[in-house]
Amino acid sequence: MLNQILEPGDASLDRVFQALADPGRRLMVERLSRGPASVSELGKPLAMSLAAVVQHVQVLEASGLVRTQKIGRTRTCSIDPAALRSAETWISERRSLWDRRLDRLGDYLLDTPGENP
């Protein structure tokens, strides 16, 4: 299951990274990481129409980063940490592959102190 989520070709990662590529949507994720909020609360710090805020929330919801629940007339948004974790794991695995490669290169250079007789 994890492997499936983390395949480079997985469309769900496309949607998560695409959702995070917008500064307004990152501000919403930032706000929601401190706790649930209504759609109108999410829009307050952003200079955009409520319709635009709703569209951004829909992109976040489709990516799996955010869940929404309608209670009465208010739609409340909250973080779904699984999608955030998938993206974090994908990046950190590549970054640590690269770091380990550099470490091995360093070890090799230390073990090979030149062509001394």
Place this chain on the structure above:
Amino acid sequence: MLNQILEPGDASLDRVFQALADPGRRLMVERLSRGPASVSELGKPLAMSLAAVVQHVQVLEASGLVRTQKIGRTRTCSIDPAALRSAETWISERRSLWDRRLDRLGDYLLDTPGENP
């Protein structure tokens, strides 16, 4: 400096997440995390023209995820781990804010075992 990189409104994060939102570009990053490669090597596993590969490499380079260097007639690509780290840090900070919030909520519920007299 770190704070500046990690601001939600930072355009460099826009470009990093946008670059990672494409499965072909993620495959390139995946390949490069195991070591430098030429542009044509990067293109081999992908069913696309060399021109398309070059365009993807340019997007990766503009995002800061990849550095390229031309030696003779070959352009060699390698990972620049700083951009990967910025994206990883941004995500992990939001994810851990959310996790800490859940932990505090759990502590609160444990400390509040109902309305016992």
